[in-house]
Amino acid sequence: MTASPPVTQPAAQQPTGAAPAVELEGITKRFPGVVANKDIAFTVRRGTVHAIVGENGAGKSTLMKILYGVQRPDEGTIKINGQVVELHSPSDAINAGIGMVFQHFMLADNLTVLENVVLGAEKLHGIGDAARQEIVKISDSYKLGVDPDALVADLGVGARQRIEILKVLYRGAKILILDEPTAVLVPQEVDELFDQLAELKDEGLTVLFISHKLDEVLKVADSITVIRRGTTIDTVDPKSVNARQLAELMVGSELPSPTTEESTVTDRVLLRVDHLVLGGGTGRPVLDGISFTIHAGEVLGIAGVEGNGQAEIVEVIMGMREPTSGKVFLGDQDISDWHVREIREAGVGYIPEDRHRHGLLLEAPLWENRILGHQTEEPNIEAGGFLIDAKDAKADTERIVKEYDVRTPSIFVTAGSLSGGNQQKLIIGREMSHHPKVLIAAHPTRGVDVGAQSSIWDHIRAARREGLAVLLISADLEELIGLSDTIQVILRGRLTGEFDPDTVTAEDLGAAMTGAGHKNGADDAPRTGDGDGEATTRHTDTHTHDRTDAHDKEDQA
Amino acid sequence: MNRLNPRRILLGLSAPVLALIVAFVITSIILVLFGDPVREVWSTILKAPKPRQTVQIINAATVYYLSAIAVAVGFRMNLFNIGVDGQYRVAVFAAAVFAGQAWLPGFLNIIVAIIVAMVAGGFWASIAAYLKVKRGVSEVISTIMLNAIATGVVSWLLLKVADRKEGSNAIATKTIPESSQLEGLKLIPGATNRVYTLIVLAVVVGFLYWFVLGRTRFGFDLRATGRSESAAVASGVNVPRMVMTAMIASGALAGLIGMPLLFGQDHNYGTTFQSGLGFAGIAIALLGRNNAIGIAFASLLWAFLDIQSNALQITAGVAQEIVFIIQGVILFAVVIAYELIRRTDKRLEQQRVARELAAQRKAQPATEGAPA
Amino acid sequence: MSAAGLEVGTQTVVGAPRKRRRFGAREWAIAALGALVVVSILRVVTGAGDIVSSGALAAAIGLAVPIGLAGLGGLWSERAGVVNIGLEGMMILGTWGAGYFGYHYGPWAGVLGAIVMGMVGGLIHAIATVTFGVDQIVSGVALNIIGLGVAKYLAARFFTGLPGGGPTQSPPIDPLPSFTIPGVSSGLGTIEKKDWFFVSDLAAVLRAVCTNMSVLTIIALLLFAGTWWALWRTPFGLRLRSCGESPVAAESLGVNVIRYKFLAVVVSGGLAGLGGGFLALVAANIYRDGQTGGRGYIGLAAMIFGNWRPGGLLGGAALFGYTDAVQLRGGGTVHAFLLLFAVILVAVGVWQIVRNRRLVQGILALVVGALVAWWYFATDAVPAELTGTTPYVTTLLVLAFASQRLRMPAADGQIYRKGEGH
Amino acid sequence: ACGDSGNDSSPSGSGSSDSGKKSDLKVGMAYDVGGRGDQSFNDAAAAGLDKAKKELGVETKEAAAVNGENEAAREERLQQLVDAGYTHIVAVGFAYAASVGKAAKDNPDVNFAIVDDASDDSKGANVDQITFAENEGSFLVGAAAALKSKAGHIGFVGGVNVPLIKKFEAGYIAGAKAVNPNIKIDSQYLTQPPDFSGFGDPAKGKTAAEGMYQKGADIVYHAAGGSGGGVFTAAKAAGDGKWAIGVDSDQALTAPADVRDKILTSMVKKVDVAVYDFIKSAADGKELTGPNEYNLAKGGVDYSKTGGHIDDIASKLDDYKQQIIDKKITVPTTP
Numbered sequence A: 001m002t003a004s005p006p007v008t009q010p011a012a013q014q015p016t017g018a019a020p021a022v023e024l025e026g027i028t029k030r031f032p033g034v035v036a037n038k039d040i041a042f043t044v045r046r047g048t049v050h051a052i053v054g055e056n057g058a059g060k061s062t063l064m065k066i067l068y069g070v071q072r073p074d075e076g077t078i079k080i081n082g083q084v085v086e087l088h089s090p091s092d093a094i095n096a097g098i099g100m101v102f103q104h105f106m107l108a109d110n111l112t113v114l115e116n117v118v119l120g121a122e123k124l125h126g127i128g129d130a131a132r133q134e135i136v137k138i139s140d141s142y143k144l145g146v147d148p149d150a151l152v153a154d155l156g157v158g159a160r161q162r163i164e165i166l167k168v169l170y171r172g173a174k175i176l177i178l179d180e181p182t183a184v185l186v187p188q189e190v191d192e193l194f195d196q197l198a199e200l201k202d203e204g205l206t207v208l209f210i211s212h213k214l215d216e217v218l219k220v221a222d223s224i225t226v227i228r229r230g231t232t233i234d235t236v237d238p239k240s241v242n243a244r245q246l247a248e249l250m251v252g253s254e255l256p257s258p259t260t261e262e263s264t265v266t267d268r269v270l271l272r273v274d275h276l277v278l279g280g281g282t283g284r285p286v287l288d289g290i291s292f293t294i295h296a297g298e299v300l301g302i303a304g305v306e307g308n309g310q311a312e313i314v315e316v317i318m319g320m321r322e323p324t325s326g327k328v329f330l331g332d333q334d335i336s337d338w339h340v341r342e343i344r345e346a347g348v349g350y351i352p353e354d355r356h357r358h359g360l361l362l363e364a365p366l367w368e369n370r371i372l373g374h375q376t377e378e379p380n381i382e383a384g385g386f387l388i389d390a391k392d393a394k395a396d397t398e399r400i401v402k403e404y405d406v407r408t409p410s411i412f413v414t415a416g417s418l419s420g421g422n423q424q425k426l427i428i429g430r431e432m433s434h435h436p437k438v439l440i441a442a443h444p445t446r447g448v449d450v451g452a453q454s455s456i457w458d459h460i461r462a463a464r465r466e467g468l469a470v471l472l473i474s475a476d477l478e479e480l481i482g483l484s485d486t487i488q489v490i491l492r493g494r495l496t497g498e499f500d501p502d503t504v505t506a507e508d509l510g511a512a513m514t515g516a517g518h519k520n521g522a523d524d525a526p527r528t529g530d531g532d533g534e535a536t537t538r539h540t541d542t543h544t545h546d547r548t549d550a551h552d553k554e555d556q557a
Numbered sequence B: 001m002n003r004l005n006p007r008r009i010l011l012g013l014s015a016p017v018l019a020l021i022v023a024f025v026i027t028s029i030i031l032v033l034f035g036d037p038v039r040e041v042w043s044t045i046l047k048a049p050k051p052r053q054t055v056q057i058i059n060a061a062t063v064y065y066l067s068a069i070a071v072a073v074g075f076r077m078n079l080f081n082i083g084v085d086g087q088y089r090v091a092v093f094a095a096a097v098f099a100g101q102a103w104l105p106g107f108l109n110i111i112v113a114i115i116v117a118m119v120a121g122g123f124w125a126s127i128a129a130y131l132k133v134k135r136g137v138s139e140v141i142s143t144i145m146l147n148a149i150a151t152g153v154v155s156w157l158l159l160k161v162a163d164r165k166e167g168s169n170a171i172a173t174k175t176i177p178e179s180s181q182l183e184g185l186k187l188i189p190g191a192t193n194r195v196y197t198l199i200v201l202a203v204v205v206g207f208l209y210w211f212v213l214g215r216t217r218f219g220f221d222l223r224a225t226g227r228s229e230s231a232a233v234a235s236g237v238n239v240p241r242m243v244m245t246a247m248i249a250s251g252a253l254a255g256l257i258g259m260p261l262l263f264g265q266d267h268n269y270g271t272t273f274q275s276g277l278g279f280a281g282i283a284i285a286l287l288g289r290n291n292a293i294g295i296a297f298a299s300l301l302w303a304f305l306d307i308q309s310n311a312l313q314i315t316a317g318v319a320q321e322i323v324f325i326i327q328g329v330i331l332f333a334v335v336i337a338y339e340l341i342r343r344t345d346k347r348l349e350q351q352r353v354a355r356e357l358a359a360q361r362k363a364q365p366a367t368e369g370a371p372a
Numbered sequence C: 001m002s003a004a005g006l007e008v009g010t011q012t013v014v015g016a017p018r019k020r021r022r023f024g025a026r027e028w029a030i031a032a033l034g035a036l037v038v039v040s041i042l043r044v045v046t047g048a049g050d051i052v053s054s055g056a057l058a059a060a061i062g063l064a065v066p067i068g069l070a071g072l073g074g075l076w077s078e079r080a081g082v083v084n085i086g087l088e089g090m091m092i093l094g095t096w097g098a099g100y101f102g103y104h105y106g107p108w109a110g111v112l113g114a115i116v117m118g119m120v121g122g123l124i125h126a127i128a129t130v131t132f133g134v135d136q137i138v139s140g141v142a143l144n145i146i147g148l149g150v151a152k153y154l155a156a157r158f159f160t161g162l163p164g165g166g167p168t169q170s171p172p173i174d175p176l177p178s179f180t181i182p183g184v185s186s187g188l189g190t191i192e193k194k195d196w197f198f199v200s201d202l203a204a205v206l207r208a209v210c211t212n213m214s215v216l217t218i219i220a221l222l223l224f225a226g227t228w229w230a231l232w233r234t235p236f237g238l239r240l241r242s243c244g245e246s247p248v249a250a251e252s253l254g255v256n257v258i259r260y261k262f263l264a265v266v267v268s269g270g271l272a273g274l275g276g277g278f279l280a281l282v283a284a285n286i287y288r289d290g291q292t293g294g295r296g297y298i299g300l301a302a303m304i305f306g307n308w309r310p311g312g313l314l315g316g317a318a319l320f321g322y323t324d325a326v327q328l329r330g331g332g333t334v335h336a337f338l339l340l341f342a343v344i345l346v347a348v349g350v351w352q353i354v355r356n357r358r359l360v361q362g363i364l365a366l367v368v369g370a371l372v373a374w375w376y377f378a379t380d381a382v383p384a385e386l387t388g389t390t391p392y393v394t395t396l397l398v399l400a401f402a403s404q405r406l407r408m409p410a411a412d413g414q415i416y417r418k419g420e421g422h
Numbered sequence D: 001a002c003g004d005s006g007n008d009s010s011p012s013g014s015g016s017s018d019s020g021k022k023s024d025l026k027v028g029m030a031y032d033v034g035g036r037g038d039q040s041f042n043d044a045a046a047a048g049l050d051k052a053k054k055e056l057g058v059e060t061k062e063a064a065a066v067n068g069e070n071e072a073a074r075e076e077r078l079q080q081l082v083d084a085g086y087t088h089i090v091a092v093g094f095a096y097a098a099s100v101g102k103a104a105k106d107n108p109d110v111n112f113a114i115v116d117d118a119s120d121d122s123k124g125a126n127v128d129q130i131t132f133a134e135n136e137g138s139f140l141v142g143a144a145a146a147l148k149s150k151a152g153h154i155g156f157v158g159g160v161n162v163p164l165i166k167k168f169e170a171g172y173i174a175g176a177k178a179v180n181p182n183i184k185i186d187s188q189y190l191t192q193p194p195d196f197s198g199f200g201d202p203a204k205g206k207t208a209a210e211g212m213y214q215k216g217a218d219i220v221y222h223a224a225g226g227s228g229g230g231v232f233t234a235a236k237a238a239g240d241g242k243w244a245i246g247v248d249s250d251q252a253l254t255a256p257a258d259v260r261d262k263i264l265t266s267m268v269k270k271v272d273v274a275v276y277d278f279i280k281s282a283a284d285g286k287e288l289t290g291p292n293e294y295n296l297a298k299g300g301v302d303y304s305k306t307g308g309h310i311d312d313i314a315s316k317l318d319d320y321k322q323q324i325i326d327k328k329i330t331v332p333t334t335p
C-alpha cells in the first residue's frame, strides 16, 4: 500500500480551471472469468450530481471501487480535476479528495460514531474534543443530526447513512460517491438526503450517485450514465428521458408489460397473530400488541422503517423467539410455543431477510442447501426420517434449478458462488417445493435484479392463487403496493395503520412509517386517493402492475 | 464439477506432500543451525520401523484417533472442546475403578466399563455444555478450567480408592481382573507385542463418525450449525440442544480414548497413565481436517513420528523433543498449503462457473427479460 | 472451522437503546473497597488470617503478573481480530529466552530475550494467520507444540553442561532489582499485625504493594496502563481496534489492516514472552522445563473473563493469582472461602426467588449453598487434592454468574483478506 | 542435547572410556522426566553412572523420558537400549516399573535395575529393585528441624502429591514429632498427578514456602525437585533465622551459590551409590537382583552436614539414626 503516492495534490488545493471533476477513459477490470468493466468512459462535471444506473451486476460498484482505490483497473486512466491519478488504495483516493459511501455500510458497530468518523483521518483533528466539535459542526451545517458519542450498534439505518456521509465530509472530500444510498431509506429520508445533496452541490462538491430507483435518479441527477454489462452505453440528460426509456437503455431491450392480478383472498384464516408483545428488557417493548390475520390467498404487506419490529414479528412467528405474551395461530392451532422445526413442518415457508445469515450455508453445495430448513421432510429423508436421502435431494435440486431458473453450472457448486439473485431463486424454489400454507417472505427481492425480481413475484402470485397466505415484509414500497392485498404500517413495534394498496401512494406510506402522518388505526385509512395521478411516475419501474379490483375491506377488520 | 474430480484430488494430495517437504526442510535447517547431526536424525526417524515398532505406531495411532475424533465432533459445529483432556482422564478413572471391582465377568465387564467411561466423559463435558447454553460461558475457558479441576478431583478420588501395591511407589486403581484384560491382536507378523484389541473401537467410532455426520439428519444439523449458526436456527435446528448433544457426544467419545490403554496395556489407572492425549487430539483433528479418513492418516503420521523419535537420543544423541518441532511445522505447513491450494481452487472454480454460465447464456438467449 | 465459535448462550438484551453504564475509576475503587470489606469480615469470622495478609497479596501479585502479561498479549492480538490460543507457546519461548540471555548477558538482557523470543512466536502466528490467512486456532495450536519443542530442544542444546544447568533447566540468573519503601512498609506491617477489622486489611494491601515489588511487576503494571492508553486513547489504538471490529470498514478508510494486525500479533507475542520471562527472572531465577504450567491458557481465560479490556483482565488475573496464592500457601484459607461461597449462594438464591421469581434456580442455589455451608462447618480443612482447584473453580463460578455481558471484538477470529470484503 | 553421546563437553560419552580400566560392560540408563542435568534425582543416578564409567570403564548410553508419555514408550526405550547391545540397563523412577518387568521377561540375558520400585510389576530374576528408605532419612532431617526450630513451627513442601513424596512427608513429620510432639507442621503439595509440573515450577515452590515462613515456620523441608529452588529463594528472602532443608543430594553443595548458606541440611538419597552398586556387582560377576532397600542401616539415605549448621545437634541426630538402625524406632511411610 505504500507503493507510489497519487500524482495529484490533495484536494484541499483549489482545482485548476474548469477541468471536470472526474474523467474516466477506457477503464477495464477483469475478475477471474468475468469482465466487470469494459472500456468505461465518461466525464463528471464539477458541482453536479451524476447518476450511474445499470442492472445488478452491470459493474457499477466495481467501477466505483476502482475510483476509490479499493480495486485497481487492469486498463484505463482516471483523471481527477484534470490530472491523471494512480489510486493504489483508499488513502490515495482520500488524498485526491474522493470519498465513498459503500453499498453495504462500512461501520464498526461497537465503536462510537466519533470513532467511526475519525478512523483513518486522525491527523485532521485528533480523536478527542477537537474532532467531536468538528463533527458537531458538520452535522449542524448539513442538518445531519449526528450524536458523536452514540454507539453505532444502537442506530438505525438512516442514521448510519448520515454517518457515512459525515465520514466523507469530515475528510474534506470534494467528490462524493454514493453507492445505492437510498436502498434502505424511506421516502422522507430520501428527500432529506436529496436536500443534503443539493446543498453539497451548491458548495461545489461533485456527487456520483448509484440507484436502482429511476424516478429518484431523474429527480436528483444533473446527468445520468447508463452501464450495461460492464460498458458505458450512454450518458443522458435527465430532462430528455423518462424512466421507462432509461430502464430500456439499462436492459437493452423492451420491458415486459405490467401484469394484471385479481384478488384471490378467501375467508379461510390461515395465520392469526393475537396481541403479540415482545419485551425489550427495561425499555419499551420491541413488539407491542401486534394483531393481524391472513387468509388463504391473501398477501399481507407490512411497511415500516427498518428496525421497527418487522424482523421480530418474523422471528416470533417462525418460533425463533419467545414472545413475552400473545399468541400465534396457524389455522386453528396455537403454535406460539412450537419450535422452529415444528412450525416449518406444519407448512410455514420462510424467505429470510438476510439470505446469507439465515437462508443458506454458503460453503455447502446447492443440494445441501436444498435440504436446509426441510431436514425432516421428503424428499430429503429416508429410513423414517433418520437418514438424509442425498440422492433424492440432489434430483430435486436439479428440478428446482430448472424450474426456478437458477443460473448455475451444477448443483455441486457452493451456494456462495452464485450471484445474489440466483441464491434467492434457489431459496424461493426450496420453500415453494414444500407447498407451504403460509409463506413468511422478508424482502424477497432485495438486491435482486429486474429479471429475477419479476420471476420471484410471479412465483409468489402463482402460489397465492392456489391459496397461499403470505406475510410480506419489504422496504420496497412499490413491491408492497404491487403485491399486497392489504398493507399494515409498523412503527415502534405497533401496527399504526392499515392501507389499501389500490389507493395508497408510496408517499402516504412513507409518512405513516415515519410517524409523520396520522397514526390512527384501520378505521380511517387509507388517507388520500390521488394515487392514480402519480402512478405513471411511480409505475415506471418494470415490476409495478395495476390492480383492477378492490377487494372487501371487511376481510381485514 | 462433482467432488471426485481428478484435479481436486491432485490438489488435495499435494498439500500434505508439500507440507511434509517443508517440515523436512525447516527442521533440517534448525538442526544445521544448532550443529546437530542432520543425517542421523533423519535416518533414525525415517528408518523403516521394526515389526515391534509398527505395532506401537498402530497402537499409539489408535488412541490418537479416538482423541482426535472426540475433538472433531465439537469442531464440526464450531465448538472448541479443549476439555477432551480432562474428560478422558475422568472417564478412564471411572472405568478403571468400575472394571477393577470385577462385578461382572470378563467380557461383560469390559463392555459395561466402556459404557461407564462414556457416561463419565459425557458427564464431565456436560458441565461445560450446561455453562455455555445456560450461562453463556465460553467453552474455551470452561474446558480449560475443567481440565484442571478434573486433575484435582481425580487425584482426590484416586487416593481414596487407590490400591497400593507392596513395594510400589506408584499409585493406581485396583488392577482389572485378568479375564477382562485384553491380550491384543497378532496383526503384525514378527512382532512380539500386539495390537490393541480395542483398535476395533477406533474403527467403529471412525465409521460411526463418518456415517452419523455425513449421512444422518442429526449429522446434517450438526454440520449446518457449524457452518452457520444463524442459518441453522432458521432451519429449525435447536442450537442449544445441539450444543448440549454435541458436547456430550464429544465427551463420551473422549471417554473412549483411554480404553485401549486401560484394557490392553495398563490394566489400571494411576499416576503413570498417559496424559496429554486430549491436546494431541486437537492437533491431529486439525491436521486431519476433521475428516474421518484424514484423521486416520494424521494419527498414523503423528504416531509414526512419536515412535520413531524414541530412538533419537540413543542413535543420534539429539533431544527427542525435536519431534515436537517437526509436528508443529507439519501442522503449520499443511494448513498453509491447504490455504494456498484453496485459493487456487477457488479462482479456478470461479473461472469455470463464469465460463459455463457464459456458454449457457449463448446457448439459450434471454429468458424473462434478462439482458439479451 | 472458524475461531469465533458459536454464539449460543450469549444472549444480547434486545430493544430499548442500551444505557451503557460507565464503570469508571470511582466505581472500580468502590468495588475494590467493598471486596476488601467482605474479605475483612470473612477473616474476622473464620479466623483465617492469611486471607488478607500482605504476604498472600504479594504472592498473588507475583502469580498474577505472568498470567496478566499473557492475557495482555491475548488482548492486543484479539483486539486486532486475531484469536491467539498460542500464548502458551509464546510464553514458553519467553522463558527460554529469559534463561539464555539472562544467564549470559544479565537479567535485563533476559527481559529483552524473553520479549524477543515471544515476538518470534508472534511473528510465526502473524505470518500464518495474517499473511496466509489460515485458521487462527490451528495456527495457535501448532505454535504451542512448536514453542514447547523449540524451548526444550534449545534448552537441551544450550544449558547442558553449564554450571547448575542441564537439559531441563538453565543456570541461575541474577535477580532484577526490586523496591521496598522502607519506613512505610514496616509501619504498615505494624498495623497489619494488629488484626484490626478493615484497617489492618487495608494496611496489608498497601504493604503488599510497597514491599519488595519487582521492577518487572512495575513494568507490567505500566504496560497495562500503557495498553489502555495506546489502544483507547490514541489514533494508533483506534485503528488497531477497528481491525478487530470491522476490518473492511477500516480498509475502506485507508487503514492498512494487514499491517496493524501483523503488528498487534507480534506485540502480543512479545507480551506473552515477557510473561514467560517474568516466570524465569522473577518468580524463579532460572529457566525450568514446564515452568509455564498452562499459564498461557489461563491468561487467555483471564482476558475473556475481563471482557477483552485491560481493567477486566487485570481483575481476572488478580482473582486467579490471589486464589492460587492462598491455596498454595495453605493454612485453611480455602476452607474459609467455603463460607464465603455458601453466603454468596444463599444470597443469590434469595435474590432469584424474591426478585426474579425464579423458584427452581433459587432453591437450587439455596440447597447448594446449604451444602457448602455444611461442608464448611463439618470439616476443618479442604482435602489437599482439591485446594489446588480453587482458582479454576472460582473462575468458573464467577463466569457462570457474570459472563452474559461479555462481548468480544466483532471480527475476532475472522480471516481477513485484503480487498475481499467489499 | 541430553544424553548426547557425541558431545565432548558432556560428562558422559559413549563408547569411549577416557580413564580407568576397561570393562566390556555396556550400561544403558533410562532416566525419568528431566534426565541428566535436573540437579536432582536423575543427576544422582547420573553421578553413579559416571563413577562406574570412570572406575570400571564401562560403556554407557543414556535416554530420558518425555512428560506424560505412554507405557509403551517406556518399554520401547528399554528395548531400544537392549537392541543397541546394552547388557545392563538402569531405569530411573517408579514409572518404569511395569516396563522393566516386561523388558526383563522379554530379555532374560539382560540385567535391569529399577530405582524406586520393588513391586511385583518389576520383579524378575534379572532385576535389581532399588528402593530407598526416604522416610528414615526424612525422619532425621525432621528431627533436625524440630531441634533447630525456635518457633516450634516448621513446614514441608512436596512437589507432586504421589505416595513417594508422601513417604518423605511421613518421615519428616515423625522425626519432628519425636523431638517435639507439639510442633506445628505445615504441609503443602504444589500439584496433583498427572500434572507433574509441581516438580518444575519454582514459582509455586516459592509461594508455598513463603506462606509458611510468613505464618511463622522457620524451617521448611522440600521434596519438590526443581521447584525446590523456589523454596530456597523464599528462605533467603525470609531473612535470618529461617532455613530450608534440601533433598536427594547435598544441596548445600549443588544449589545456586547465593542460597547455599540457607540450607540447614539435606536428606541425601544415594541413588548414585545404588546405581554404582548395580554396575559394580555386574563387573564383579555377581549381579545384584531382587529387592534392595537402601535404608539408613545400609547408608542408602542420610543427612548432610555441609555448612556446619547442625554440628551442635549432630550427636542427637546420630542417636536417632542408631535407634532406627536398631529398629527401636520404626518410621511410618504414610503421613
Ligand SMILES: Nc1ncnc2c1ncn2[C@@H]1O[C@H](COP(=O)(O)OP(=O)(O)OP(=O)(O)O)[C@@H](O)[C@H]1O
Pocket (backbone or CB within 6 Å): A031, A032, A034, A035, A036, A054, A055, A056, A057, A058, A059, A060, A061, A062, A063, A103, A447
Ligand atoms: N471481487 C470480485 N471477484 C470476482 N468477481 C467480482 C468481484 N466483484 C464483482 N465481481 C463481478 O463483477 C460484476 C460486477 O459487479 P458489481 O458489484 O460491480 O455490480 P453492480 O453493478 O454494482 O451490481 P448491483 O446493482 O447488484 O450492485 C458482477 O457480476 C460480479 O460477478
Ligand SMILES: Nc1ncnc2c1ncn2[C@@H]1O[C@H](COP(=O)(O)OP(=O)(O)OP(=O)(O)O)[C@@H](O)[C@H]1O
Pocket (backbone or CB within 6 Å): A056, A057, A416, A417, A418, A419, A420, A421, A447, A448, A449, B350, C419, C420, C421, C422
Ligand atoms: N469478494 C469476492 N470474491 C470472490 N468472488 C466474488 C466476490 N464478490 C463477488 N464475487 C462473485 O461475484 C458474483 C456475484 O457477485 P455479486 O453478489 O456482486 O453479484 P450480483 O449479481 O450483483 O448479486 P446481487 O444481486 O446480490 O448484488 C458471485 O459469483 C461471486 O462469487
Ligand SMILES: [Mg+2]
Pocket (backbone or CB within 6 Å): A056, A057, A061, A420
Ligand atoms: Mg451486487
Ligand SMILES: [Mg+2]
Pocket (backbone or CB within 6 Å): A060, A061, A062, A103, A179
Ligand atoms: Mg453494486
